[in-house]
Amino acid sequence: MSDGLSHLNAAGEAHMVDVSSKADSLRIATASAKVTLGAAAFQQLSEGNNKKGDVIAVARIAGIQAAKKCSDLIPLCHPLMLSSVTLEFDLDADKHCVYLRAICKITGQTGVEMEALTAVSVAALTIYDMCKAVDKSIVISDVKLDEKAGGKSGHWQRDVSV
DSSP states (O other), X not given: OBTTBTTBOTTSOBOOOOOTTXXXXXXXXXXXXXXXXXXXXXXXXXXXXXXXXXXXXXXXXXXXXXXXXXXXXXXXXXXXXXXXEXXXXXXXXXXXXXXXXXXXXXXXXXXXXXXXXXXXXXXXXXXHHHHTTTOTTOEEEEEEEEEEEOSTTOOEEOOTTO
C-alpha cells in the first residue's frame, strides 16, 4: 500500500484490494437519496399514470439491477454475490419528493456500501428519466450512506442530529 491508501500498491498504482484473508461476516449497508419533482410530475408518479409506466416499480428493478452490477460500474469494486437488495420509496406530497432507501446484505469478505449507494443513485436516475418529459427541473440530492454493519470496522450510523 502507498501512504495507507488501500487501492494503491507500493508503486502507487491502482489495484483491487485483496480480501482473501478476511473472514466472512454478515454485512449490511443502507443508503438513501431524495428526488424532488414539480407538481405535475409528482402527481403523475404518485397516481401511477406516467405515460412511461409505473415509475416506482421500474425504479425499484433498476436499483436492484444496479446493485448487482456495481462492480461493472465502479472501478476496483469486488463482484459480490448479494444475499438481498431492498429498495423502499416514501412519497412526500407536500414537498413533491420521493425519498429512496436501499438496503444491501451479504455474508462475505467485503462490505456492500457501494452497492447500496449505486442502487439508490440508479433508482433516482430512473425516476428522473421516466419523469423528465413532464419536468426537466427534477433534482436528485442527498445521496448518502446512512448505516453499515459488519466486518472489521463494525457498525457505523450517520448522526442525523447534525
